[in-house]
Amino acid sequence: xxxxxxxxxxxxRWANLYLLGVCAKLTPKQLELTSPGTYGTxxxxxxxxxxxxxxxxxxxxGDVGRFSAHRKFPGIATLRKEAEVSxxxxxxxxxxxxxxxxxxxxxxxGAMRINxxxxxxxxxxxxxxxxxxxxxxxxxxxxxxxxxxxxxxGASIGAAVQLPKS
Numbered sequence: 653x654x655x656x657x658x659x660x661x662x663x664x665r666w667a668n669l670y671l672l673g674v675c676a677k678l679t680p681k682q683l684e685l686t687s688p689g690t691y692g693t694x695x696x697x698x699x700x701x702x703x704x705x706x707x708x709x710x711x712x713x714g715d716v717g718r719f720s721a722h723r724k725f726p727g728i729a730t731l732r733k734e735a736e737v738s739x740x741x742x743x744x745x746x747x748x749x750x751x752x753x754x755x756x757x758x759x760x761x762g763a764m765r766i767n768x769x770x771x772x773x774x775x776x777x778x779x780x781x782x783x784x785x786x787x788x789x790x791x792x793x794x795x796x797x798x799x800x801x802x803x804x805x806g807a808s809i810g811a812a813v814q815l816p817k818s
Contacts, residue, residue: 657772661746663805664779665739670804671783672698672732674790674797683728687792690785695725697789701782702731705738708775711757712745712768742775 675683675694683695691697753768783800790797798804806812 655747657749658743658746660776661739661743661772662809663802664776665735665743666805666808667783667800668701668735668739668779669732670800671786671797672728672735674795674800675786676728676732678728678795682793682795683725685789685793687789690788691782694786694789697782697785698728698731699725701779702734702738704778705742705775706734708771708778709738709741709745712755712771714741714745742772746772 675698678694684693686693691700749768749772751767751769754765755768755771756763756765758764787797787800803812807814
């Protein structure tokens with residue numbers, strides 16, 4: 653494991669790819685499922701989540717380019733490829749980020765100077781928030797997705813190992 657902030661982004665990438673793997677098995681009709689209190693459909697939520705990661709990296713000065721949540725749904729396979737790229741780039745950004753650096757970025761409301769750490773924390777929060785929405789939709793409709801919390805991540809990388817009973 654690396655520094656904690658880097659590991660948090662490794663978890664973020666793992667969780668996105670894990671849940672995208674679950675959603676890759678869904679039918680087109682299932683991708684249009686939603687539940688009260690969530691962002692929208694499974695398809696729309698994934699498009700929003702992945703697009704937001706890409707836009708955040710662009711705001712941080714990356715050349716990832718913007719990924720529009722307003723275009724036609726490209727499919728889970730395409731979103732997975734996009735999530736792999738943004739996940740890798742968020743990990744690399746976290747490795748080199750300095751807490752005293754800010755960027756100026758433009759929003760529809762106007763320009764804002766924002767600390768890089770705030771943008772990175774937003775990426776983690778946003779991912780967790782919308783993955784929770786996706787799990788709510790899946791659970792509401794009886795679609796299993798197994799364990800995908802931080803404990804499952806730790807087990808998947810060998811950082812959380814069950815010890816034998818003594």
